[in-house]
Amino acid sequence: MKKHIALVPGDGIGPDIVAEAVKVLDSVGRKFGHTFTYETFLAGGCSIDAIGKPLAEETLAGCKASDSVLLGAVGGPKWDHMASELRPEKALLGLRSGMGLFCNLRPAILYGQLSGACPLKNEIIGEGLDIMVVRELTGGIYFGERGRDKDKAYDTMSYTVSEIERIVRKGYEIAQKRNKKMTSVDKANILNSSQLWREIVERLSPEYPDVVVNHLYVDNAAMQLVRNPRQFDVIVTENMFGDILSDEASQITGSIGMLPSASLRSDNFGMYEPIHGSAPDIAGQDIANPIATILSVAMMLRYSFAMEVEAKAIEEAVSKVLDAGYRTADIFTESMKKVGTKEMGDLVAQAL
Structure with a gap:
Protein backbone atom coordinates (compact mmCIF):
# COMPACT_ATOMS: atom_id res chain seq x y z
CA MET A 1 0.00 0.00 0.00
CA LEU A 105 -9.24 11.10 20.29
CA ARG A 106 -6.93 11.30 23.29
CA PRO A 107 -6.13 8.00 24.99
CA ALA A 108 -4.87 8.19 28.56
CA ILE A 109 -3.00 4.96 29.18
CA LEU A 110 -0.92 4.12 32.24
CA TYR A 111 1.80 1.76 31.05
CA GLY A 112 2.64 -0.94 33.55
CA GLN A 113 6.35 -0.22 33.15
CA LEU A 114 5.71 3.38 34.28
CA SER A 115 3.17 2.78 37.04
CA GLY A 116 5.49 4.42 39.57
CA ALA A 117 5.07 7.75 37.76
CA CYS A 118 1.34 7.90 38.50
CA PRO A 119 0.59 10.56 41.17
CA LEU A 120 -2.36 8.56 42.56
CA LYS A 121 -2.20 5.82 45.18
CA ASN A 122 -1.86 2.22 44.00
CA GLU A 123 -5.20 1.25 45.55
CA ILE A 124 -6.91 3.86 43.34
CA ILE A 125 -5.14 2.87 40.14
CA GLY A 126 -5.24 -0.89 40.64
CA GLU A 127 -4.15 -2.69 37.48
CA GLY A 128 -3.78 0.50 35.49
CA LEU A 129 -5.75 2.87 33.31
CA ASP A 130 -6.95 2.92 29.71
CA ILE A 131 -9.33 5.83 29.10
CA MET A 132 -10.32 7.26 25.72
CA VAL A 133 -11.43 10.90 25.69
CA VAL A 134 -13.51 11.76 22.61
CA ARG A 135 -13.50 15.56 22.29
CA GLU A 136 -15.52 17.67 19.86
CA LEU A 137 -12.95 19.81 18.09
CA THR A 138 -14.44 22.38 15.72
CA GLY A 139 -17.36 23.89 17.64
CA GLY A 140 -18.12 25.40 21.01
CA ILE A 141 -16.52 28.37 22.69
CA TYR A 142 -13.28 28.24 20.70
CA PHE A 143 -15.15 28.87 17.44
CA GLY A 144 -18.19 30.85 18.63
CA GLU A 145 -18.81 34.56 18.26
CA ARG A 146 -16.40 36.60 20.35
CA GLY A 147 -15.36 40.16 20.90
CA ARG A 148 -14.28 42.99 23.18
CA ASP A 149 -16.09 46.27 23.80
CA LYS A 150 -14.36 48.71 26.17
CA ASP A 151 -14.65 47.04 29.60
CA LYS A 152 -16.43 43.89 28.37
CA ALA A 153 -15.27 40.75 26.57
CA TYR A 154 -17.32 37.75 25.48
CA ASP A 155 -16.93 34.27 23.98
CA THR A 156 -19.96 32.28 22.86
CA MET A 157 -20.47 28.54 23.25
CA SER A 158 -22.70 27.43 20.40
CA TYR A 159 -23.56 24.00 18.99
CA THR A 160 -25.89 22.71 16.30
CA VAL A 161 -27.72 19.39 16.38
CA SER A 162 -25.60 18.01 13.54
CA GLU A 163 -22.33 18.98 15.27
CA ILE A 164 -23.36 17.17 18.43
CA GLU A 165 -24.77 14.14 16.63
CA ARG A 166 -21.60 13.39 14.68
CA ILE A 167 -19.27 13.50 17.71
CA VAL A 168 -21.66 11.56 19.95
CA ARG A 169 -21.95 8.86 17.28
CA LYS A 170 -18.14 8.62 17.22
CA GLY A 171 -18.21 8.15 20.98
CA TYR A 172 -20.76 5.35 20.76
CA GLU A 173 -18.89 3.65 17.91
CA ILE A 174 -15.57 3.72 19.80
CA ALA A 175 -17.27 2.45 22.96
CA GLN A 176 -18.64 -0.49 20.95
CA LYS A 177 -15.08 -1.47 20.06
CA ARG A 178 -13.84 -1.16 23.65
CA ASN A 179 -15.70 -2.04 26.87
CA LYS A 180 -19.15 -0.80 25.74
CA LYS A 181 -19.32 1.95 28.34
CA MET A 182 -19.56 5.69 27.59
CA THR A 183 -19.70 8.69 29.90
CA SER A 184 -21.11 11.88 28.42
CA VAL A 185 -19.84 15.02 30.16
CA ASP A 186 -21.75 18.31 30.07
CA LYS A 187 -23.04 21.14 32.26
CA ALA A 188 -26.73 20.59 31.57
CA ASN A 189 -27.82 22.09 34.92
CA ILE A 190 -26.58 25.50 33.69
CA LEU A 191 -25.94 25.65 29.93
CA ASN A 192 -28.51 25.49 27.14
CA SER A 193 -25.93 23.98 24.79
CA SER A 194 -25.33 21.19 27.31
CA GLN A 195 -29.06 20.53 27.63
CA LEU A 196 -29.20 20.02 23.87
CA TRP A 197 -26.08 17.83 24.10
CA ARG A 198 -27.68 15.58 26.71
CA GLU A 199 -30.94 15.30 24.75
CA ILE A 200 -29.05 14.08 21.69
CA VAL A 201 -26.98 11.56 23.66
CA GLU A 202 -30.23 10.09 25.01
CA ARG A 203 -31.98 10.16 21.63
CA LEU A 204 -29.15 8.24 19.94
CA SER A 205 -28.74 5.70 22.75
CA PRO A 206 -31.32 3.18 21.38
CA GLU A 207 -29.25 2.91 18.19
CA TYR A 208 -26.37 1.52 20.28
CA PRO A 209 -28.14 -0.89 22.69
CA ASP A 210 -24.90 -2.65 23.59
CA VAL A 211 -23.37 0.55 25.03
CA VAL A 212 -24.14 1.59 28.61
CA VAL A 213 -24.19 5.39 28.79
CA ASN A 214 -24.19 7.68 31.81
CA HIS A 215 -24.00 11.45 32.28
CA LEU A 216 -21.76 13.57 34.51
CA TYR A 217 -21.52 17.31 35.01
CA VAL A 218 -18.05 18.48 34.05
CA ASP A 219 -17.06 19.56 37.57
CA ASN A 220 -18.02 16.16 38.96
CA ALA A 221 -16.21 14.43 36.08
CA ALA A 222 -13.03 16.33 36.94
CA MET A 223 -13.32 15.17 40.55
CA GLN A 224 -14.14 11.57 39.61
CA LEU A 225 -11.08 11.32 37.35
CA VAL A 226 -8.93 11.73 40.46
CA ARG A 227 -11.18 9.90 42.92
CA ASN A 228 -11.93 6.80 40.83
CA PRO A 229 -10.48 6.97 37.30
CA ARG A 230 -11.08 3.27 36.65
CA GLN A 231 -14.83 3.91 36.36
CA PHE A 232 -14.20 5.50 32.95
CA ASP A 233 -13.74 3.84 29.58
CA VAL A 234 -14.90 6.30 26.89
CA ILE A 235 -15.59 9.94 27.75
CA VAL A 236 -17.37 12.04 25.13
CA THR A 237 -17.66 15.80 25.59
CA GLU A 238 -17.60 19.20 23.94
CA ASN A 239 -14.54 21.20 22.95
CA MET A 240 -13.50 23.16 26.05
CA PHE A 241 -14.51 20.49 28.56
CA GLY A 242 -12.61 17.93 26.50
CA ASP A 243 -9.53 20.13 26.37
CA ILE A 244 -9.42 20.36 30.16
CA LEU A 245 -10.43 16.78 31.03
CA SER A 246 -8.04 15.18 28.54
CA ASP A 247 -5.14 17.14 30.05
CA GLU A 248 -6.20 16.01 33.52
CA ALA A 249 -6.46 12.40 32.39
CA SER A 250 -3.02 12.56 30.80
CA GLN A 251 -1.45 13.86 34.01
CA ILE A 252 -3.00 11.02 35.99
CA THR A 253 -0.90 8.63 33.93
CA GLY A 254 2.21 10.55 34.98
CA SER A 255 3.75 10.27 31.52
Whole structure:
Protein backbone atom coordinates (compact mmCIF):
# COMPACT_ATOMS: atom_id res chain seq x y z
CA MET A 1 0.00 0.00 0.00
CA LYS A 2 1.22 3.53 -0.82
CA LYS A 3 0.41 6.51 1.40
CA HIS A 4 1.51 10.15 1.20
CA ILE A 5 1.92 11.85 4.57
CA ALA A 6 2.14 15.58 5.23
CA LEU A 7 4.72 16.34 7.92
CA VAL A 8 4.23 19.50 10.01
CA PRO A 9 7.13 19.41 12.49
CA GLY A 10 6.38 22.85 13.93
CA ASP A 11 8.42 24.42 16.71
CA GLY A 12 10.73 23.46 19.55
CA ILE A 13 11.18 19.70 19.80
CA GLY A 14 8.67 19.14 16.99
CA PRO A 15 11.30 18.43 14.31
CA ASP A 16 13.22 16.13 16.71
CA ILE A 17 10.28 13.88 17.53
CA VAL A 18 8.74 13.85 14.04
CA ALA A 19 12.05 12.60 12.64
CA GLU A 20 11.93 9.57 14.95
CA ALA A 21 8.31 8.83 14.10
CA VAL A 22 9.22 8.84 10.40
CA LYS A 23 12.04 6.42 11.19
CA VAL A 24 9.52 4.03 12.75
CA LEU A 25 7.07 4.47 9.86
CA ASP A 26 9.80 3.54 7.41
CA SER A 27 10.54 0.45 9.49
CA VAL A 28 6.85 -0.49 9.30
CA GLY A 29 6.97 -0.01 5.54
CA ARG A 30 9.92 -2.35 5.17
CA LYS A 31 8.41 -5.00 7.44
CA PHE A 32 4.91 -5.03 5.97
CA GLY A 33 5.55 -4.03 2.36
CA HIS A 34 4.10 -0.50 2.41
CA THR A 35 5.48 2.67 0.86
CA PHE A 36 5.22 5.94 2.79
CA THR A 37 6.17 9.21 1.12
CA TYR A 38 6.47 12.56 2.88
CA GLU A 39 6.19 16.28 2.25
CA THR A 40 7.13 18.83 4.92
CA PHE A 41 5.20 22.05 5.64
CA LEU A 42 5.59 25.04 7.96
CA ALA A 43 3.06 25.90 10.67
CA GLY A 44 3.20 27.69 14.00
CA GLY A 45 6.00 29.94 15.18
CA CYS A 46 8.41 28.86 12.45
CA SER A 47 5.81 29.93 9.89
CA ILE A 48 5.43 33.30 11.61
CA ASP A 49 9.19 33.79 11.38
CA ALA A 50 9.23 32.79 7.71
CA ILE A 51 6.13 34.46 6.27
CA GLY A 52 4.57 36.52 9.06
CA LYS A 53 1.58 34.29 9.81
CA PRO A 54 1.09 30.97 11.62
CA LEU A 55 -0.59 29.05 8.81
CA ALA A 56 0.06 29.52 5.09
CA GLU A 57 -2.49 28.62 2.42
CA GLU A 58 0.10 26.26 0.91
CA THR A 59 0.37 24.34 4.19
CA LEU A 60 -3.37 23.84 4.48
CA ALA A 61 -3.63 22.87 0.80
CA GLY A 62 -0.73 20.42 1.10
CA CYS A 63 -2.23 18.80 4.17
CA LYS A 64 -5.61 18.48 2.47
CA ALA A 65 -3.96 16.80 -0.52
CA SER A 66 -2.21 14.18 1.65
CA ASP A 67 -3.50 10.86 2.95
CA SER A 68 -2.79 11.89 6.55
CA VAL A 69 -0.97 14.55 8.58
CA LEU A 70 1.69 14.12 11.27
CA LEU A 71 2.18 17.17 13.49
CA GLY A 72 4.97 17.77 16.00
CA ALA A 73 4.19 20.75 18.25
CA VAL A 74 3.71 24.49 17.87
CA GLY A 75 4.31 27.56 20.00
CA GLY A 76 6.77 28.82 22.57
CA PRO A 77 7.63 31.88 24.66
CA LYS A 78 9.23 33.56 21.66
CA TRP A 79 5.77 34.32 20.23
CA ASP A 80 3.78 34.82 23.46
CA HIS A 81 3.75 38.59 23.03
CA MET A 82 1.89 38.43 19.72
CA ALA A 83 -1.77 39.30 19.21
CA SER A 84 -4.09 36.31 19.61
CA GLU A 85 -4.85 36.15 15.89
CA LEU A 86 -1.16 35.77 15.07
CA ARG A 87 -0.09 33.34 17.77
CA PRO A 88 1.30 29.93 16.71
CA GLU A 89 -1.68 28.11 18.24
CA LYS A 90 -3.88 29.65 15.55
CA ALA A 91 -2.22 27.20 13.15
CA LEU A 92 -3.79 24.31 15.05
CA LEU A 93 -7.26 25.84 14.95
CA GLY A 94 -6.81 26.65 11.26
CA LEU A 95 -5.73 23.11 10.38
CA ARG A 96 -8.52 21.51 12.40
CA SER A 97 -11.28 23.68 11.00
CA GLY A 98 -9.80 23.84 7.50
CA MET A 99 -9.69 20.06 7.21
CA GLY A 100 -12.96 19.45 9.06
CA LEU A 101 -11.31 17.50 11.88
CA PHE A 102 -14.20 17.47 14.34
CA CYS A 103 -13.28 14.42 16.42
CA ASN A 104 -10.28 14.43 18.76
CA LEU A 105 -9.24 11.10 20.29
CA ARG A 106 -6.93 11.30 23.29
CA PRO A 107 -6.13 8.00 24.99
CA ALA A 108 -4.87 8.19 28.56
CA ILE A 109 -3.00 4.96 29.18
CA LEU A 110 -0.92 4.12 32.24
CA TYR A 111 1.80 1.76 31.05
CA GLY A 112 2.64 -0.94 33.55
CA GLN A 113 6.35 -0.22 33.15
CA LEU A 114 5.71 3.38 34.28
CA SER A 115 3.17 2.78 37.04
CA GLY A 116 5.49 4.42 39.57
CA ALA A 117 5.07 7.75 37.76
CA CYS A 118 1.34 7.90 38.50
CA PRO A 119 0.59 10.56 41.17
CA LEU A 120 -2.36 8.56 42.56
CA LYS A 121 -2.20 5.82 45.18
CA ASN A 122 -1.86 2.22 44.00
CA GLU A 123 -5.20 1.25 45.55
CA ILE A 124 -6.91 3.86 43.34
CA ILE A 125 -5.14 2.87 40.14
CA GLY A 126 -5.24 -0.89 40.64
CA GLU A 127 -4.15 -2.69 37.48
CA GLY A 128 -3.78 0.50 35.49
CA LEU A 129 -5.75 2.87 33.31
CA ASP A 130 -6.95 2.92 29.71
CA ILE A 131 -9.33 5.83 29.10
CA MET A 132 -10.32 7.26 25.72
CA VAL A 133 -11.43 10.90 25.69
CA VAL A 134 -13.51 11.76 22.61
CA ARG A 135 -13.50 15.56 22.29
CA GLU A 136 -15.52 17.67 19.86
CA LEU A 137 -12.95 19.81 18.09
CA THR A 138 -14.44 22.38 15.72
CA GLY A 139 -17.36 23.89 17.64
CA GLY A 140 -18.12 25.40 21.01
CA ILE A 141 -16.52 28.37 22.69
CA TYR A 142 -13.28 28.24 20.70
CA PHE A 143 -15.15 28.87 17.44
CA GLY A 144 -18.19 30.85 18.63
CA GLU A 145 -18.81 34.56 18.26
CA ARG A 146 -16.40 36.60 20.35
CA GLY A 147 -15.36 40.16 20.90
CA ARG A 148 -14.28 42.99 23.18
CA ASP A 149 -16.09 46.27 23.80
CA LYS A 150 -14.36 48.71 26.17
CA ASP A 151 -14.65 47.04 29.60
CA LYS A 152 -16.43 43.89 28.37
CA ALA A 153 -15.27 40.75 26.57
CA TYR A 154 -17.32 37.75 25.48
CA ASP A 155 -16.93 34.27 23.98
CA THR A 156 -19.96 32.28 22.86
CA MET A 157 -20.47 28.54 23.25
CA SER A 158 -22.70 27.43 20.40
CA TYR A 159 -23.56 24.00 18.99
CA THR A 160 -25.89 22.71 16.30
CA VAL A 161 -27.72 19.39 16.38
CA SER A 162 -25.60 18.01 13.54
CA GLU A 163 -22.33 18.98 15.27
CA ILE A 164 -23.36 17.17 18.43
CA GLU A 165 -24.77 14.14 16.63
CA ARG A 166 -21.60 13.39 14.68
CA ILE A 167 -19.27 13.50 17.71
CA VAL A 168 -21.66 11.56 19.95
CA ARG A 169 -21.95 8.86 17.28
CA LYS A 170 -18.14 8.62 17.22
CA GLY A 171 -18.21 8.15 20.98
CA TYR A 172 -20.76 5.35 20.76
CA GLU A 173 -18.89 3.65 17.91
CA ILE A 174 -15.57 3.72 19.80
CA ALA A 175 -17.27 2.45 22.96
CA GLN A 176 -18.64 -0.49 20.95
CA LYS A 177 -15.08 -1.47 20.06
CA ARG A 178 -13.84 -1.16 23.65
CA ASN A 179 -15.70 -2.04 26.87
CA LYS A 180 -19.15 -0.80 25.74
CA LYS A 181 -19.32 1.95 28.34
CA MET A 182 -19.56 5.69 27.59
CA THR A 183 -19.70 8.69 29.90
CA SER A 184 -21.11 11.88 28.42
CA VAL A 185 -19.84 15.02 30.16
CA ASP A 186 -21.75 18.31 30.07
CA LYS A 187 -23.04 21.14 32.26
CA ALA A 188 -26.73 20.59 31.57
CA ASN A 189 -27.82 22.09 34.92
CA ILE A 190 -26.58 25.50 33.69
CA LEU A 191 -25.94 25.65 29.93
CA ASN A 192 -28.51 25.49 27.14
CA SER A 193 -25.93 23.98 24.79
CA SER A 194 -25.33 21.19 27.31
CA GLN A 195 -29.06 20.53 27.63
CA LEU A 196 -29.20 20.02 23.87
CA TRP A 197 -26.08 17.83 24.10
CA ARG A 198 -27.68 15.58 26.71
CA GLU A 199 -30.94 15.30 24.75
CA ILE A 200 -29.05 14.08 21.69
CA VAL A 201 -26.98 11.56 23.66
CA GLU A 202 -30.23 10.09 25.01
CA ARG A 203 -31.98 10.16 21.63
CA LEU A 204 -29.15 8.24 19.94
CA SER A 205 -28.74 5.70 22.75
CA PRO A 206 -31.32 3.18 21.38
CA GLU A 207 -29.25 2.91 18.19
CA TYR A 208 -26.37 1.52 20.28
CA PRO A 209 -28.14 -0.89 22.69
CA ASP A 210 -24.90 -2.65 23.59
CA VAL A 211 -23.37 0.55 25.03
CA VAL A 212 -24.14 1.59 28.61
CA VAL A 213 -24.19 5.39 28.79
CA ASN A 214 -24.19 7.68 31.81
CA HIS A 215 -24.00 11.45 32.28
CA LEU A 216 -21.76 13.57 34.51
CA TYR A 217 -21.52 17.31 35.01
CA VAL A 218 -18.05 18.48 34.05
CA ASP A 219 -17.06 19.56 37.57
CA ASN A 220 -18.02 16.16 38.96
CA ALA A 221 -16.21 14.43 36.08
CA ALA A 222 -13.03 16.33 36.94
CA MET A 223 -13.32 15.17 40.55
CA GLN A 224 -14.14 11.57 39.61
CA LEU A 225 -11.08 11.32 37.35
CA VAL A 226 -8.93 11.73 40.46
CA ARG A 227 -11.18 9.90 42.92
CA ASN A 228 -11.93 6.80 40.83
CA PRO A 229 -10.48 6.97 37.30
CA ARG A 230 -11.08 3.27 36.65
CA GLN A 231 -14.83 3.91 36.36
CA PHE A 232 -14.20 5.50 32.95
CA ASP A 233 -13.74 3.84 29.58
CA VAL A 234 -14.90 6.30 26.89
CA ILE A 235 -15.59 9.94 27.75
CA VAL A 236 -17.37 12.04 25.13
CA THR A 237 -17.66 15.80 25.59
CA GLU A 238 -17.60 19.20 23.94
CA ASN A 239 -14.54 21.20 22.95
CA MET A 240 -13.50 23.16 26.05
CA PHE A 241 -14.51 20.49 28.56
CA GLY A 242 -12.61 17.93 26.50
CA ASP A 243 -9.53 20.13 26.37
CA ILE A 244 -9.42 20.36 30.16
CA LEU A 245 -10.43 16.78 31.03
CA SER A 246 -8.04 15.18 28.54
CA ASP A 247 -5.14 17.14 30.05
CA GLU A 248 -6.20 16.01 33.52
CA ALA A 249 -6.46 12.40 32.39
CA SER A 250 -3.02 12.56 30.80
CA GLN A 251 -1.45 13.86 34.01
CA ILE A 252 -3.00 11.02 35.99
CA THR A 253 -0.90 8.63 33.93
CA GLY A 254 2.21 10.55 34.98
CA SER A 255 3.75 10.27 31.52
CA ILE A 256 2.71 13.10 29.21
CA GLY A 257 5.63 12.24 26.92
CA MET A 258 3.97 8.88 26.20
CA LEU A 259 0.52 9.94 25.07
CA PRO A 260 -0.62 10.36 21.44
CA SER A 261 -3.72 11.88 19.89
CA ALA A 262 -5.76 11.78 16.69
CA SER A 263 -8.02 14.40 15.11
CA LEU A 264 -10.43 12.87 12.58
CA ARG A 265 -13.14 13.83 10.14
CA SER A 266 -16.05 11.65 9.04
CA ASP A 267 -14.05 9.75 6.37
CA ASN A 268 -11.29 8.92 8.90
CA PHE A 269 -8.77 11.29 7.33
CA GLY A 270 -6.77 12.57 10.26
CA MET A 271 -4.06 14.67 11.81
CA TYR A 272 -1.94 12.95 14.45
CA GLU A 273 0.18 14.57 17.15
CA PRO A 274 1.58 14.04 20.65
CA ILE A 275 -0.36 15.79 23.40
CA HIS A 276 2.69 17.51 24.89
CA GLY A 277 3.99 20.95 24.00
CA SER A 278 6.95 22.21 22.01
CA ALA A 279 9.43 22.38 24.95
CA PRO A 280 11.76 24.85 23.20
CA ASP A 281 14.20 24.75 26.13
CA ILE A 282 15.29 21.22 25.13
CA ALA A 283 14.92 21.48 21.35
CA GLY A 284 17.76 20.02 19.34
CA GLN A 285 19.47 18.52 22.40
CA ASP A 286 18.55 14.86 21.79
CA ILE A 287 16.61 14.83 25.08
CA ALA A 288 12.93 14.80 24.10
CA ASN A 289 10.80 11.68 24.37
CA PRO A 290 9.59 10.64 20.87
CA ILE A 291 7.29 7.86 22.07
CA ALA A 292 4.09 9.93 22.07
CA THR A 293 4.74 10.86 18.44
CA ILE A 294 5.61 7.27 17.55
CA LEU A 295 2.36 6.10 19.16
CA SER A 296 0.53 8.83 17.23
CA VAL A 297 1.81 7.09 14.10
CA ALA A 298 0.29 3.86 15.42
CA MET A 299 -3.03 5.69 15.73
CA MET A 300 -2.62 6.93 12.15
CA LEU A 301 -2.17 3.40 10.89
CA ARG A 302 -5.19 2.21 12.87
CA TYR A 303 -7.74 4.96 12.25
CA SER A 304 -6.81 6.45 8.85
CA PHE A 305 -5.21 3.51 7.04
CA ALA A 306 -7.03 0.53 8.64
CA MET A 307 -3.66 -1.13 9.36
CA GLU A 308 -4.50 -2.69 12.71
CA VAL A 309 -1.72 -5.30 12.62
CA GLU A 310 0.89 -2.65 11.86
CA ALA A 311 -0.46 -0.35 14.59
CA LYS A 312 -0.24 -3.13 17.17
CA ALA A 313 3.29 -3.93 15.99
CA ILE A 314 4.39 -0.37 16.86
CA GLU A 315 2.68 -0.49 20.26
CA GLU A 316 4.25 -3.86 21.04
CA ALA A 317 7.67 -2.57 19.96
CA VAL A 318 7.34 0.39 22.34
CA SER A 319 6.34 -1.94 25.15
CA LYS A 320 9.28 -4.22 24.39
CA VAL A 321 11.73 -1.30 24.58
CA LEU A 322 10.23 -0.19 27.91
CA ASP A 323 10.41 -3.76 29.21
CA ALA A 324 14.11 -3.74 28.37
CA GLY A 325 14.55 -0.75 30.71
CA TYR A 326 15.25 2.02 28.21
CA ARG A 327 14.03 5.49 29.20
CA THR A 328 14.36 9.06 27.97
CA ALA A 329 15.09 11.71 30.57
CA ASP A 330 11.43 12.57 31.30
CA ILE A 331 10.59 9.02 32.42
CA PHE A 332 14.02 7.98 33.70
CA THR A 333 14.46 6.42 37.14
CA GLU A 334 17.43 4.84 38.83
CA SER A 335 18.43 1.40 37.52
CA MET A 336 16.99 2.24 34.09
CA LYS A 337 19.02 2.84 30.93
CA LYS A 338 18.89 6.50 29.88
CA VAL A 339 18.78 7.13 26.13
CA GLY A 340 18.30 10.15 23.89
CA THR A 341 15.63 10.99 21.35
CA LYS A 342 17.42 9.40 18.40
CA GLU A 343 18.41 6.24 20.23
CA MET A 344 14.85 5.72 21.47
CA GLY A 345 13.62 6.00 17.89
CA ASP A 346 16.29 3.52 16.78
CA LEU A 347 15.33 1.07 19.52
CA VAL A 348 11.63 1.10 18.63
CA ALA A 349 12.39 0.74 14.92
CA GLN A 350 14.74 -2.17 15.64
CA ALA A 351 12.18 -3.81 17.96
CA LEU A 352 9.74 -3.93 15.01
